[in-house]
Amino acid sequence: MKFAVLGSNTSTSLSPKLHSIVYDILELNHSYSFIESSDIDQDMLLKYNGLNITNPFKKSIINYVDNVDPLAEKIGSVNCIKYTNSKIYGFNTDYYGFNQFIKSNNIELFNKNILVVGAGGASLSICSYLNDINKKFKILNRTYTNTQHFINKLNISNNYIYDGKLKHYDIIINCLPNNVNFLKMLERNEIDYHRSTSIIDINYLTNINYINDNQNYYNGIDMLIHQAIKSIEIWIEKDISQIVDYQIIKDRLKKDA
Incomplete structure (x- = not known):
């Protein structure tokens, strides 16, 4: 499966390293990259199984989503999307x-x-x-x-x-x-x-x-890790909170940084 983070300044994001660590722990053959863009390309969204959304698109991405999770709709911010069954689903994992x-x-x-x-x-x-x-x-x-x-x-x-x-x-x-x-x-x-x-x-x-x-x-490293774990659970439709060790992920992320 193919995933990425979308934003205007994602080349320095730790998300690709973070997700690679979790995929390695879970023995999943998934890829995760970054997309740096000044706007949202509808066709590009459909090329990925899921995306994390960061600044400045967390509000505007809602216009491209077919179904918005109730929490994300209440907040008015989507930072995670999933493309499945020809539809884009929006979620909020920052909360x-x-x-x-x-x-x-x-x-x-x-x-x-x-x-x-x-x-x-x-x-x-x-x-x-x-x-x-x-x-x-x-x-x-x-x-x-x-x-x-x-x-x-x-x-x-x-x-x-x-x-x-x-x-x-x-x-x-x-x-x-x-x-x-x-x-x-x-x-x-x-x-x-x-x-x-x-x-x-x-x-x-x-x-x-x-x-x-x-x-x-x-700083935001703890929040980043926790929201990433939640995003992965949404994408693979599996609870991994009891499988992956948060501290191990954090230690490996610091070591690889």
């Missing part, structure tokens, strides 16, 4: 990946002030998760119009939009693209990130140079 990431790292969300930075497809999944478990959060984004569309999609009030009143957050979650300076955006809004207890950066290629000894820093 699952973030949920497993929180659990595997024992991150406590109870009674915490949470700031989510960015309003893209991954942010939709994360904010939907936080909203589903009744956690309060604020959304900081570069443009107000996109933020308004964002909260309308999540069916939450304007109270969730960052208003500048609180300058310190216990947990900051960065969902901005890797080429956007996360820290400068916080500084422009006078947010004191040095006082945050945890900083979660879903970008797994980000350099860590702003964390002090009293802070916990998490």
Whole structure:
């Protein structure tokens, strides 16, 4: 079977290595590559058994999908598609990946002030998760119009939009693209990130140079692995969570990187 990751900047993605490791563990003769494109080609989608979708197509890919999974439809973001029986099916595995990431790292969300930075497809999944478990959060984004569309999609009030009143957050979650300076955006809004207890950066290629000894820093590698496992389960229609060892995958990925 043939799989790939589709996005505008996928040549540095760890997904091909990650999936190759899992296929090796499962003894599956599947291939996984990357597709770097500035737009979505309908004919190209049909050449693969499945695709992971990344920035900037997680929202727009829905227009090319025949059947959207209820969770992905509710969130408004698809990051995994499957082509079978002449139809394209869309799913969201970011939601699952973030949920497993929180659990595997024992991150406590109870009674915490949470700031989510960015309003893209991954942010939709994360904010939907936080909203589903009744956690309060604020959304900081570069443009107000996109933020308004964002909260309308999540069916939450304007109270969730960052208003500048609180300058310190216990947990900051960065969902901005890797080429956007996360820290400068916080500084422009006078947010004191040095006082945050945890900083979660879903970008797994980000350099860590702003964390002090009293802070916990998490990058996106755990979320990447968990959502990848879920994608593979969708594609091969088999539960592999009890077969593959998450830590072994992570160790091999670091070794091969």
